[in-house]
Amino acid sequence: xxxxxxxxxxxxxxxxxxxxxxxxxxxxxxxxxxxxxxxxxxxxxxxxxxxxxxxxxxxxxxxxxxxxxxxxxxxxxxxxxxxxxxxxxxxxxxxxxxxxxxxxxxxxxxxxxxxxxxxxxxxxxxxxxxxxxxxxxxxxxxxxxxxxxxxxxxxxxxxxxxxxxxxxxxxxxxxxxxxxxxxxxxxxxxxxxxxxxxxxxxxxxxxxxxxxxxxxxxxxxxxxxxxxxxxxxxxxxxxxxxxxxxxxxxxxxxxxxxxxxxxxxxxxxxxxxxxxxxxxxxxxxxxxxxxxxxxxxxxxxxxxxxxxxxxxxxxxxxxxxxxxxxxxxxxxxxxxxxxxxxxxxxxxxxxxxxxxxxxxxxxxxxxxxxxxxxxxxxxxxxxxxxxxxxxxxxxxxxxxxxxxxxxxxxxxxxxxxxxxxxxxxxxxxxxxxxxxxxxxxxxxxxxxxxxxxxxxxxxxxxxxxxxxxx
Amino acid sequence: xxxxxxxxxxxxxxxxxxxxxxxxxxxxxxxxxxxxxxxxxxxxxxxxxxxxxxxxxxxxxxxxxxxxxxxxxxxxxxxxxxxxxxxxxxxxxxxxxxxxxxxxxxxxxxxxxxxxxxxxxxxxxxxxxxxxxxxxxxxxxxxxxxxxxxxxxxxxxxxxxxxxxxxxxxxxxxxxxxxxxxxxxxxxxxxxxxxxxxxxxxxxxxxxxxxxxxxxxxxxxxxxxxxxxxxxxxxxxxxxxxxxxxxxxxxxxxxxxxxxxxxxxxxxxxxxxxxxxxxxxxxxxxxxxxxxxxxxxxxxxxxxxxxxxxxxxxxxxxxxxxxxxxxxxxxxxxxxxxxxxxxxxxxxxxxxxxxxxxxxxxxxxxxxxxxxxxxxxxxxxxxxxxxxxxxxxxxxxxxxxxxxxxxxxxxxxxxxxxxxxxxxxxxxxxxxxxxxxxxxxxxxxxxxxxxxxxxxxxxxxxxxxxxxxx
Numbered sequence: 001x002x003x004x005x006x007x008x009x010x011x012x013x014x015x016x017x018x019x020x021x022x023x024x025x026x027x028x029x030x031x032x033x034x035x036x037x038x039x040x041x042x043x044x045x046x047x048x049x050x051x052x053x054x055x056x057x058x059x060x061x062x063x064x065x066x067x068x069x070x071x072x073x074x075x076x077x078x079x080x081x082x083x084x085x086x087x088x089x090x091x092x093x094x095x096x097x098x099x100x101x102x103x104x105x106x107x108x109x110x111x112x113x114x115x116x117x118x119x120x121x122x123x124x125x126x127x128x129x130x131x132x133x134x135x136x137x138x139x140x141x142x143x144x145x146x147x148x149x150x151x152x153x154x155x156x157x158x159x160x161x162x163x164x165x166x167x168x169x170x171x172x173x174x175x176x177x178x179x180x181x182x183x184x185x186x187x188x189x190x191x192x193x194x195x196x197x198x199x200x201x202x203x204x205x206x207x208x209x210x211x212x213x214x215x216x217x218x219x220x221x222x223x224x225x226x227x228x229x230x231x232x233x234x235x236x237x238x239x240x241x242x243x244x245x246x247x248x249x250x251x252x253x254x255x256x257x258x259x260x261x262x263x264x265x266x267x268x269x270x271x272x273x274x275x276x277x278x279x280x281x282x283x284x285x286x287x288x289x290x291x292x293x294x295x296x297x298x299x300x301x302x303x304x305x306x307x308x309x310x311x312x313x314x315x316x317x318x319x320x321x322x323x324x325x326x327x328x329x330x331x332x333x334x335x336x337x338x339x340x341x342x343x344x345x346x347x348x349x350x351x352x353x354x355x356x357x358x359x360x361x362x363x364x365x366x367x368x369x370x371x372x373x374x375x376x377x378x379x380x381x382x383x384x385x386x387x388x389x390x391x392x393x394x395x396x397x398x399x400x401x402x403x404x405x406x407x408x409x410x411x412x413x414x415x416x417x418x419x420x421x422x423x424x425x426x427x428x429x430x431x432x433x434x435x436x437x438x439x440x441x442x443x444x445x446x447x448x449x450x451x452x453x454x455x456x457x458x459x460x461x462x463x464x465x466x467x468x469x470x
Numbered sequence: 471x472x473x474x475x476x477x478x479x480x481x482x483x484x485x486x487x488x489x490x491x492x493x494x495x496x497x498x499x500x501x502x503x504x505x506x507x508x509x510x511x512x513x514x515x516x517x518x519x520x521x522x523x524x525x526x527x528x529x530x531x532x533x534x535x536x537x538x539x540x541x542x543x544x545x546x547x548x549x550x551x552x553x554x555x556x557x558x559x560x561x562x563x564x565x566x567x568x569x570x571x572x573x574x575x576x577x578x579x580x581x582x583x584x585x586x587x588x589x590x591x592x593x594x595x596x597x598x599x600x601x602x603x604x605x606x607x608x609x610x611x612x613x614x615x616x617x618x619x620x621x622x623x624x625x626x627x628x629x630x631x632x633x634x635x636x637x638x639x640x641x642x643x644x645x646x647x648x649x650x651x652x653x654x655x656x657x658x659x660x661x662x663x664x665x666x667x668x669x670x671x672x673x674x675x676x677x678x679x680x681x682x683x684x685x686x687x688x689x690x691x692x693x694x695x696x697x698x699x700x701x702x703x704x705x706x707x708x709x710x711x712x713x714x715x716x717x718x719x720x721x722x723x724x725x726x727x728x729x730x731x732x733x734x735x736x737x738x739x740x741x742x743x744x745x746x747x748x749x750x751x752x753x754x755x756x757x758x759x760x761x762x763x764x765x766x767x768x769x770x771x772x773x774x775x776x777x778x779x780x781x782x783x784x785x786x787x788x789x790x791x792x793x794x795x796x797x798x799x800x801x802x803x804x805x806x807x808x809x810x811x812x813x814x815x816x817x818x819x820x821x822x823x824x825x826x827x828x829x830x831x832x833x834x835x836x837x838x839x840x841x842x843x844x845x846x847x848x849x850x851x852x853x854x855x856x857x858x859x860x861x862x863x864x865x866x867x868x869x870x871x872x873x874x875x876x877x878x879x880x881x882x883x884x885x886x887x888x889x890x891x892x893x894x895x896x897x898x899x900x901x902x903x904x905x906x907x908x909x910x911x912x913x914x915x916x917x918x919x920x921x922x923x924x925x926x927x928x929x930x931x932x933x934x935x936x937x938x939x940x
Contacts, residue, residue, distance in 0.1 A: 105710040106822055128714075152657050161657060164634070177904050185819045187622050187631060187853040188882035189670055190900035191889055191927055192909045196666030200659055217717040240575040244598075247687040247759045248718035289717045293763035349655045352576055383657040412658035419661055430660035434647050439662045445915035457661055 006044045006089060009067045013047065016057050020095075021048045032090055033083075036076045036137070037422070040083035043070065043090040050095055052170060052178055052209040058091060059207065059452075060176025066467075068454050071203035073114060073145030076137035078347070079420025081149065081202040081456050087468075088454075091207060093144050099123050100210070107215040108167055108184040113144030113208045117151075120213065129215040132159025136331075144208040150200030152416035157243075157382035158251035158287060159216065161416075163199050168212035171198045173205070174447040184212040197446070202418050203453040205446050219287035221294050224252070224326045225302055228278035228313035232359070235280045236352055238310040239381060242284065245301045249294055252285040253382035254330050260337075260376045264329060267336040273326060274313040282381065283330045333378055337389055342376060344390040346402050349412030352384050358409045362388070365401035370394045385415035403429040419457045427458060476514045476559060479537045483517070486527045490565075491518050502560055503553075506546045506607070507892070510553035513540065513560040520565055522640060522648055522679040528561060529677065529922075530646025536937075538924050541673035543584060543615030546607035548817070549890025551619065551672040551926045557938075558924075561677060563614050569593050570680070577685040578637055578654040583614030583678045587621075590683065599685040602629025606801075614678045620670030622886035627713075627852035628721035628757060629686065631886075633669050638682035641668045643675070644917040654682040667916070672888050673923040675916050689757035691764050694722070694796045695772055698748035698783035702829070705750045706822055708780040709851060712754065715771045719764055722755035723852035724800050730807075730846045734799060737806040743796060744783040752851065753800045803848055807859055812846060814860040816872050819882030822854050828879045832858070835871035840864045855885035873899040889927045897928060 010022060023032075023046040033042045049055045062069050070088040077083070084090060093114035101110040104127050111120055117131075118138040124131045135141060135153040145151075147169070151162045159165070170180040179194055197205050229235050232255075239253050256264070261281040265272040274281065284302075288294030298316075305311040317323040350358050359377075366373050373392035379385050392398050403413050407429040413419075419427055427436060436458055443450070443458075450460045459465070480492060493502075493516040503512045519525045532539050540558040547553070554560060563584035571580040574597050581590055587601075588608040594601045605611060605623040615621075617639070621632045629635070640650040649664055667675045699705050702725075709723050726734070731751040735742040744751065754772075758764030768786075775781040787793040820828050829847075836843050843862035849855050862868050873883050877899040883889075889897055897906060906928055913920070913928075920934045929935070 103823060105706070107713065150659050150663075152659075156657055163663075173908070177908065179904055179908060180902065181905065183821065183880045183882070185821065185854055185882050185885075187626055187850065187855045187885045188819045188900075189620050189622075189884045189886055189888045190819070190882040191897050191906070192671050192912065193620075193633075193666065193669075194905060194908055194912075196663065197908075197912075199663075201662050217714040236575065243577065244687040245759070289715070290763065290767055293760065293767070296763070297760055349658045349660070351653065351655065353573060380657065384655055385657045410653045412653070412655050412660040414659045415655075415657045416659055418659045427661050430658075432650065434649055435651065435664060436661070438643070438647065438649060438664055438667075441915055442662065442664075442667075442912075445911055 003044065005065050005067050009061055009065050009089065010045055012061050013058060017047070017054055018050065021050065021054065023048065031075065032072065032092065034075065035078070035080060035083040037078050037080070038083060040080070041086040041088070043084045043088055046090045046092050048092050048095045052172060055091065055172045055207050055209055056176040056178050059172055059174055062089070062451050063174050063176065063449055066449050067451060069451050071148070071207050071453055073142035074116060074137065074140040076141040077145065077149060077420060078417040079414065080422045081418060081420040081453060082145065083421065085421070085455060093142060096209065102127060103184070104129065106184060109213045109215055110182055110210060111143050111213060112210055113142060115143050117141050117143065117146060124215050125218060128218050130218040131213065132165050132216055133162050143211055143213070147199055147208050147211060148201065148203045149418045152383070152385070154254065154380065155251045156380060157253060165214050166195055166199055166211060167214050169195045169198055169208055170210040171206040171208045174449070174452045179206070182210060182212045200418070202420060202456050204443055204456055206452070217289060219289065221288045221291040222285065222323065223295065223298060223317055224283060224285040224323055225314055225316045226273040226326050226329070227282045227284060227302070227305070227311045228274040229280040229282065229311050230309070231279040232356055234310045235282055235381060236355070238305050241305070241310070242301055246286060246297060249286040249288045249297065250284070250382070251287040252283065254283045255379060255381035256281040256283070256330070256333065257377040260333055260378050263340070264332050264336040267339060268329070268332045273315040273329070278312055283326055337376055340391065342389050342391045344392060344395050344398065346388040346399070347415050347417045348386055348388055348402070348406055349415035350384050350386060350406070351410055354409040355384070358405050358411065361408065362402055362405045365405060366390070366398055369397045369401060373398065383415070399426065406430065421455055424455070424458060473514065475535050475537050479531055479535050479559065480515055482531050483528060487517070487524055488520065491520065491524065493518065501545065502542065502562065504545065505548070505550060505553040507548050507550070508553060510550070511556040511558070513554045513558055516560045516562050518562050518565045522642065525561065525642045525677055525679055526646040526648050529642055529644055532559070532921050533644050533646065533919055536919050537921060539921050541618070541677050541923055543612035544586060544607065544610040546611040547615065547619060547890060548887040549884065550892045551888060551890040551923060552615065553891065555891070555925060563612060566679065572597060573654070574599065576654060579683045579685055580652055580680060581613050581683060582680055583612060585613050587611050587613065587616060594685050595688060598688050600688040601683065602635050602686055603632050613681055613683070617669055617678050617681060618671065618673045619888045622853070622855070624724065624850065625721045626850060627723060635684050636665055636669055636681060637684050639665045639668055639678055640680040641676040641678045644919070644922045652680060652682045670888070672890060672926050674913055674926055676922070687759060689759065691758045691761040692755065692793065693765065693768060693787055694753060694755040694793055695768070695784055695786045696743040696796050696799070697752045697754060697772070697775070697781045698744040699750045699752065699781050700779070701749040702826055704780045705752055705851060706825070708775050711775070711780070712771055716756060716767060719756040719758045719767065720754070720852070721757040722753065724753045725849060725851035726751040726753070726800070726803065727847040730803055730848045733810070734803050734806040737809060738799070738802050743785040743799070748782055753796055807846055810861065812859050812861045814862060814865050814868065816858040816869070817885050817887045818856055818858055818872070818876055819885035820854050820856060820876070821880055824879040825854070828875050828881065831878065832872055832875045835875060836860070836868055839867045839871060843868065853885070869896065876900065891925055894925070894928060
């Protein structure tokens with residue numbers, strides 16, 4: 001019955017879309033079945049719209065027939081939002097790729113949703129501007145996916161999450177309604193701002209088709225330093241100080257816990273930039289417009305940290321090679337962890353003032369469940385975002401323990417990766433029943449048939465699930 | 471019948487609320503009937519909740535009975551959102567006033583919705599921090615009202631609209647549901663962000679009761695300059711340059727058109743800081759953390775502007791007195807305009823690249839309608855936000871002409887004051903039918919009985935209006 005529905009949808013779209021827009025059978029390559037963490041079901045078909053009107057035609061037909069749709073960009077997600085479930089048809093934005101307009105004076109860019117992040121970064125750079133978000137998957141991850149998941153990355157401290165880069169959106173609702181708000185006005189209270197409906201809602205409310213993005217002046221100086229500190233407390237104090245002293249400059253404060261730092265430099269076979277044996281490490285970066293003055297402020301702030309004992313060792317990069325070398329250690333952590341069989345990673349958000357309390361509780365709880373568990377911690381300390389990684393054979397129990405700890409300190413169960421399908425059962429540790437009910441209310445108002453990314457963020461209502469089974 | 475409904479509501483609430491919470495009859499002073507632009511109806515009663523639970527009790531009872539509610543903060547709005555309509559009961563947040571928590575390291579503050587903006591600014595300043603939004607009504611306007619209207623003001627260029635200051639909200643939905651999200655996590659993708667439902671939606675979706683606000687390091691230097699320029703084009707070019715050269719410093723770029731500048735300094739009876747007779751004027755301000763270096767950058771950028779002919783005269787403030795003096799001219803514009811009987815003010819948003827085109831069209835159109843009309847223009851050029859003020863006896867026709875012009879260039883009919891009741895009929899010039907229908911859909915999902923700030927932003931559905939008349 002459900003494949004019959006899919007067939008009806010495809011035959012209806014055959015006359016509406018061009019030949020290259022519909023992939024079925026062997027044309028649906030393996031990649032469409034997976035995101036960056038796991039394989040899912042093979043989609044019944046892959047639809048590749050050329051433009052917003054195509055997306056609208058697909059959605060309104062799917063909505064009429066009740067056909068579940070999964071939305072796919074670069075499929076680099078880490079929580080299952082773009083990983084197909086059984087019976088879904090994929091809409092892939094891969095053909096809606098390209099920059100439509102770039103206004104240097106206004107510092108804005110209009111771009112199609114299927115454009116990779118790196119293309120945006122490069123286009124901005126080519127005209128002396130800068131795009132504020134950077135993530136590892138930049139070559140593949142798309143603007144639309146970045147918006148749907150409110151991507152974060154390494155420079156949130158300075159430029160904010162993806163949400164802060166969005167000045168306007170064009171999106172299509174499940175009933176085919178096209179909403180276009182691409183004026184790029186920095187100040188506009190002409191009625192409700194509808195863009196937030198599509199930012200961080202993981203493709204469950206509508207499909208983003210174009211975006212007006214905010215750009216920044218290109219930094220005239222990018223410089224980093226590696227710092228050894230006596231403790232997490234010292235790192236937190238130093239962060240608080242640098243947020244003031246380097247206000248407008250500080251662009252990253254990446255904490256690396258001792259085991260991870262020492263393990264990574266050993267794994268990479270390099271000479272550690274700062275002495276081993278400290279209580280905490282961090283890679284700190286500035287972005288500035290006035291190189292001489294900014295260097296002076298950066299060096300003075302770090303010298304003061306050494307003098308006051310907040311830091312025990314500091315190495316400043318003095319060339320692009322050294323700059324990349326220090327980032328290389330931060331980027332090398334993942335290789336080290338994968339190389340050591342670490343497969344469990346919690347992307348959690350913790351209030352800075354309660355971070356030590358959380359870590360102490362979590363360590364005790366984990367030890368009780370699995371005394372052989374090994375824990376590896378690093379992350380964007382400047383944003384309270386830790387990547388809490390583990391090797392343990394008791395993943396489920398450990399997850400319950402970690403998320404209970406998150407609940408106790410008022411943290412978030414997903415700082416930047418989103419909920420997708422994989423963390424649906426943990427959402428309750430971060431959000432109240434009333435909040436989750438309100439999310440459902442929003443979803444139901446715009447997608448009453450639950451055709452779009454069904455089962456992501458929260459489960460579909462029982463009535464929808466039953467109708468599907470019938 | 472409708473007063474019967476109100477009586478039922480009040481008698482139901484009498485046992486639930488404290489004695490000071492219910493004002494009726496003469497206790498409802500005139501102030502509750504007005505916002506900053508006009509008198510409305512006297513509210514049937516004023517309810518003054520002590521806390522979030524009180525707000526929830528009031529709303530759930532009003533929702534059951536279908537009693538229309540108007541939400542009031544400092545009643546300084548300029549579009550009618552808090553100005554009562556006939557038959558409404560007011561919820562005034564005036565007793566929910568105070569700062570609950572201030573985290574200096576995290577640079578956040580939790581505050582009750584009825585707290586005046588100035589109290590927030592002062593509390594931040596007392597601990598060496600800074601709140602990013604400032605508006606003229608700071609002493610009276612409240613945090614809740616600021617959030618509901620997404621207040622802007624003079625430093626949007628540097629710190630963003632109010633939206634950018636909100637890290638979390640507590641709010642009550644019309645059915646009494648309390649949503650609390652006050653964790654203040656800078657990075658959190660644990661499900662939908664529900665805060666946007668209440669920001670800039672003018673109290674139509676829910677009542678904000680508390681907020682977690684973002685603070686910034688207090689500027690170590692605030693300095694301004696007055697600039698004479700040959701033309702609007704020169705001002706735009708200079709703005710584009712300063713946004714790059716003074717990136718991270720530039721906090722205001724207030725344009726003042728020649729008639730307004732010359733009229734204001736004459737009206738104030740002061741010596742003009744820069745020569746009269748130029749084509750355009752601006753007051754420019756920086757906020758920085760490194761006084762010596764920031765001064766150097768500011769002076770160099772302005773010197774270069776003089777050298778390149780973008781500016782013809784520049785006066786930099788050299789003391790707090792001079793700083794306040796230059797701001798005084800900007801702040802004196804309103805007195806000058808009121809003194810000259812100017813009563814029509816359009817708060818419009820115009821894409822910078824089409825501003826001259828818009829102004830030329832608007833001047834032609836206005837001249838055709840009313841050759842005696844006098845036009846006065848100034849505003850936050852850095853945000854594309856003009857205050858286009860007029861003296862004319864043909865307000866309605868002129869408004870149609872201006873807003874048609876806004877539509878033609880893709881601008882906004884309300885840059886910062888919102889739609890309220892007063893601009894409902896002009897919303898269509900800035901937003902598509904699909905967008906307005908989507909706003910209604912959002913409203914209906916959360917306030918199906920249209921009890922909350924009914925008739926603000928867009929009209930209630932005919933069915934609701936008819937039921938009310940019956």
